[in-house]
Amino acid sequence: MSNGLISVYPEELAFDFELEKQTYCDLKVANNTEHHVAFKVKTTSPKKYFVRPNTGVIQPWDSCVITVTLQAQREYPPDMPCKDKFLLQSTKVPPNTDVDEIPQDTFSKDGEKTIEECKLKVVYNTPSGHGNADEERLSSRSFKRMDSSSMQAVQVLKEERDAAIHQTQQLQQELELLRRRRNRKSDPGFTLMFAAFVALIGIMVGFILNLAFSAPS
Secondary structure: OEOOOEEEEOOEEEEEOOOOOOEEEEEEEEEOOOOEEEEEEEEOOOOOEEEEOOEEEEOOOOEEEEEEEEOOOOOOOOOOOOOOEEEEEEEEEOOOOOHHHOOHHHHOOOOOOOOEEEEEEEEEEOOOOOOOHHHHHHHHHHHHHHHHHHHHHHHHHHHHHHHHHHHHHHHHHHHHHHHHHHHOOOOHHHHHHHHHHHHHHHHHHHHHHHHHHHOOO
8 A cells, every 4th residue: 555655565464363373564654755754643532552663764765664553352353344543644844853753743633744644454364163253252252251250159158168177177176175184084884985976076077078179179
């Protein structure tokens, strides 16, 4: 695409869109004149894209590459095809213009200054085999709901396991207390009752431990 001062290739920004993955697209900007040309890149969605360099000066008949990075996204855009757009402005500047100190009014449309503009569309290419965007959005949302339900179930099991472990510790403490009491008594009847109680507690402890450690950690 050529607008007089510069040529831009490609004519649209195409990104291989995947969730949670950063991707980028390169723009080649060529100066078609014998003058120094300054450029500036703008976008309708500045939070989604990282542009470097977003301003600069191209020497006569020279060119530069602008890298536009799409930040990693957590969900698919609500509108497909993508409606984001970029604007590349260009204008002639004096040969001694400092690339790092381009005047703020360089791209202001006033006086006899000529500002040329090149509009670029954004295209998202989804990976092959993933179906269309609507199906992917529905799949993503269903997965999130399933993941949320699974996390709740795991949390309930963890709470039950913790409660079972706490009860086991209490029973073990009571068992230890009974052992100490038995050592202080010599009544055969008490010893027989103690043995039966120990057997009952052992069964209960085994059941609780089996319940506790069968839950996912």
